[in-house]
Amino acid sequence: AVCPKGMGPSVRRLYEQGKEVNGAGINASFGVHQNVSGKASELALGWGVALGSPFMFETTLRSEYKSDIYGERGILLGAVHGIVESLYRRYQRQGMTAEQAFTESCESITGNIVKTISTQGIICVRRA
Numbered sequence: 001a002v003c004p005k006g007m008g009p010s011v012r013r014l015y016e017q018g019k020e021v022n023g024a025g026i027n028a029s030f031g032v033h034q035n036v037s038g039k040a041s042e043l044a045l046g047w048g049v050a051l052g053s054p055f056m057f058e059t060t061l062r063s064e065y066k067s068d069i070y071g072e073r074g075i076l077l078g079a080v081h082g083i084v085e086s087l088y089r090r091y092q093r094q095g096m097t098a099e100q101a102f103t104e105s106c107e108s109i110t111g112n113i114v115k116t117i118s119t120q121g122i123i124c125v126r127r128a
Contacts, residue, residue, distance in 0.1 A: 002047040002056075003064060004028045015052035023123030025052040029059040029067075054121075084109055 004011045006026040017024035028051060030044035041058070048056040059067070084105045091101035 001033075002028055002030045002044050002051065002053075003059075004051055004053065011051060017119070017121070018052045018054070021119070021121045023054055023121030025054040025121075027055040027057070028053040029057050029064060031059050031061060031064065033061070080109060 004026045005028060006014070011026045014024045014026050028048045030041070030048060032040040032044060035041070045056055087105040087108055088101045091104050092098065096104065
């Protein structure tokens with residue numbers, strides 16, 4: 001199995017950008033449960049290249065499950081929510097209106113670095 005680390009629309013968008021911007025694409029994991037031909041890993045890596053993944057890493061179903069439950073659902077989604085809520089409260093204590101606090105909080109999470117990576121690829125962060 002090959003599992004891109006993003007949703008379909010972002011996989012496609014970054015695949016298209018990868019034609020123009022070196023390093024654009026969505027990383028992917030791959031796992032081989034049964035390798036009858038001896039070439040299952042090569043085939044999975046080929047699928048990753050076809051998806052435009054700039055980096056592929058091997059995993060297992062158990063590791064993928066843990067990553068999804070703890071990493072993506074618990075830490076990433078929970079942490080982002082907590083950070084935005086904390087920033088919102090902080091900005092309001094500093095005197096911002098509810099609308100200003102909301103905007104500033106969201107922009108803190110989705111700011112320039114995300115836009116830069118999305119348009120120029122992750123390699124641009126290293127070059128900066």
